[in-house]
Amino acid sequence: SKRNKQKDEL
């Protein structure tokens, strides 16, 4: 599974 990329979008 994809690593926890930070959610930087609204």
Add this chain to the structure above:
Amino acid sequence: MNIFRLTGDLAHLIAIIILLHKIWKSRSCAGISGKSQVLFALVYTTRYLDLVTSYVSIYNTFMKFVFLATSYATIYLIYVKFKATYDHNHDTFRIEFLILPSLALALLINHYFNFLEVLWTFSIYLESVAILPQLFMVSKTGEAESITSHYLFALGSYRALYILNWIYRYATEGHYDLIAIVAGVVQTVLYCDFFYLYITKVLKGKKLQLPA
């Protein structure tokens, strides 16, 4: 941040302000779907739970607060302050048919399975269909006030601009999020017939008449 996402966020903010201003000034929510506004509040609540745990930028935090505050303020105006003007008879879309499938899909298809991520995914799926009660209401009443159509145009444009943002980010950073992209395309496609009517009718000063 890029120009597409910035203008997208601004279009989103403008849409919300247009709606809030219209209801406040006219002291009426006639023609507005309270159900869509409930769905939007649910979208922001489930998506911005990380508001206090993760910090991205002052802009990000500020906008999250604004979207949360304005969506609940809109619901307050519709269901409490001006509830006498709320059009129950035309706001009849069964939103459980949007919420439950979005939740089921979020449990099945997500980037990884944990509480915040599943809720984020749920908010992405729900947002793509959250406008349906409003579009349904406009088709039932057969028309929309021009200010409501400006609201819908701005709201529809925001996610269309986000699609350009995703293309730009893939081209420049190689970053993409397929869940957000697919849901964003579905969301934008739902506005297409409205966009057509808006451009061919409203911009020519005519009333927005949907084929009932």
